[in-house]
Amino acid sequence: MTTSHAIRHVRVTPIAFRDPPLLNAAGIHEPWALRSIIEIETDSGLVGINESYGDQPMLEALAKAAPALQGLSPWSLNEMETRVSALVKPPAKASEFLGVGAQISLAPGTHVSKNVAKVVSAFEVAMMDLQGQLANAPVVDLLGGAARDRVPFSAYLFYKYAEHIEKPYAPDPWGEALTPEQLVAQARRMIDGYGFQSIKLKAGALPPAQEAAGILALAKAFPGKPLRIDPNANWSVATSLKIVEQLRGVLEYYEDPAPGLDGMAAVARECEVPLATNMVVTDFDEFRRNAERGCPVKIVLSDHHYWGGLRATQRLSTLCSTFGLGLSMHSNSHLGISLVAMTHLCASVPLLNYACDTHYPWQDEEIVEGGRLRFEQGSLRVPPGPGLGATLDRTALARLHDNYLHCGIRNRDDLAQMKKYDPSFTGIQPRF
């Protein structure tokens, strides 16, 4: 008699963890960031894990789709996708997902329009964790094997306040960052701690000239380190062009300066720095639209959490190389399972030559056994064990789930949070 490795049960646990008051185009991070922890268990008792978004519509979509996995083989990713697609439909009317307002301008991870791709990804990674356990192979091997030994990440800088306006816990150790000097200090602290070789600045929060001064201060303080700036579409075309002129010779790429593909195309026409995006090319349809316009956007910042999974992101890499585009990775607030999955993926994608974004340094919690992951010179090695090579720390899971139950946040809303600091803040973009 052979053991059945069919899927018996899917468990989704929402968690919340401390998040610093980080400023962005849409407002400011709330005190708690939400994620979901997915566990897929087989009849044989194996458990595959993953980490994904934790806002309410995503939890509802996961709950709706989870029963459909029962009885499936962990290898049946195509069938899983078919079943999920049948159960999790994108909303029929645009108005249904435009309700969140300014959130539309931030990470596509918060859009319910991406729910199918997000749920497929949430289950795919956990199923591949199971596959790896069955095959005694790390996920990177299931993806074609390592194309590189270690995956480089970038120092992801934010303008920030010293503490939250509401104070559910003690201030974070990073302090305030509003001036160029404070920004350089933040970068130094992060580079000292992690060894990052590239720097990304989340912009679109302070007046553009002030943010440009920040980049120039970083260029001076860290000569030779590639620099990127991401105003999250909060600048007009004119502002985008003015600022990039001030930053001449300094930027590795210019991420989402102006809104929409039209805005990006207008900037691209007069700007030599390649444009990168995680806002206007966020799915395969948008990829085609960019291609049909002659590719004003030159670098796609992918994210397996909303592109439909690890394998979909590999396919995206083939689209990128076919059309002469570059590829790097976007990130939201996350913990170690997401980071490990990104590492397996990025190790397996030859095209991925840019250091990837990660919010990881902004979190101080961990959900995997062994605690916080250790970077070497800003890079992570792929864990050698089978599957993801990570297991759940159940004590941490219980604690972070308890945070979720008590934190009172159910949907990320940087705009409402910002209104607590500045009731006149509208979030309307482009602001500058």
Next chain:
Amino acid sequence: MTTSHAIRHVRVTPIAFRDPPLLNAAGIHEPWALRSIIEIETDSGLVGINESYGDQPMLEALAKAAPALQGLSPWSLNEMETRVSALVKPPAKASEFLGVGAQISLAPGTHVSKNVAKVVSAFEVAMMDLQGQLANAPVVDLLGGAARDRVPFSAYLFYKYAEHIEKPYAPDPWGEALTPEQLVAQARRMIDGYGFQSIKLKAGALPPAQEAAGILALAKAFPGKPLRIDPNANWSVATSLKIVEQLRGVLEYYEDPAPGLDGMAAVARECEVPLATNMVVTDFDEFRRNAERGCPVKIVLSDHHYWGGLRATQRLSTLCSTFGLGLSMHSNSHLGISLVAMTHLCASVPLLNYACDTHYPWQDEEIVEGGRLRFEQGSLRVPPGPGLGATLDRTALARLHDNYLHCGIRNRDDLAQMKKYDPSFTGIQPRF
């Protein structure tokens, strides 16, 4: 102590098997078709197998690249591709691979310009056969699992002579097919034997009006069966448009009527039947060129043997769905390992809704244990065993290798063969 599954040895055995005198745009099939059988053996004694092209430049490329696999894990497909690419370079000058003359107009499988993709594919499938043995999973599962139970193939009809001009063996049982009546008889015999639900006619060999009459006779004899015609770019744009008008309402798709992307675009502008190709979109660069012209070609006839493997073909399917194209499969003369690999692949690609081409009925040999594969209503099921689910019949391998040693053919040359029948035949295209 763990067992090492590192690759110890790669063995490539050229084989030859009987091939009927099938007519096409470039000339006529020679009495022997060539293939290579690839075996990749691990330290632990596992053997992964595959089947690919067997012409001289391909055998040389395989021989050059094979030692680079030593010590690699069967999972290390990315590293294999890196090593193969470093050793097998495409020819620097176009003239180096244009020497074959009219062959350029046939399957890209004969082009040395595709050598890297062809060698990568040859090794990839054998390595995935090993992966499946290690993981105790069929190759289709390594590709994401089955999207369909069985893979439909089409009846692939040829105009043909009753026997070869040189007679190294007895005539094939199919007899002559030059008239519409003979063509219908050929289709009936093939459909009776295999149950095919679609019909493809290789054209470009006889005067176009005669071939159109063949299609109309087939439409009458097999109502409801999707029909396709493939003149292999041997018709001018004017001829292509004239013939498709005569076939109004009859064709499922129109395969490579006129030469080049220019020719196809000119036909597409005035033709409602979707155009398919295995001649102008044969790699990712050509895919981009078609997309940049607004996709005059609507269906890509892929072939994992020259697209770079099973995984590359899956990626192609994502390119196709992104740009609204269809996908089906091209075929050369082949035996059961290629057929099984196609079946695993096609079962795993949701987009692949057209019946695939296969030359299989034209061969009477087999190289896998258990003998000739059995079709049910024109379809094949994926073998349930691990890996490809096929093992080499070593007696057959020895016999077919002996054929190779004695047949005297080292490169497919349909043009030179045709000159034996008709010294005035030039192969210059478009002929009609």
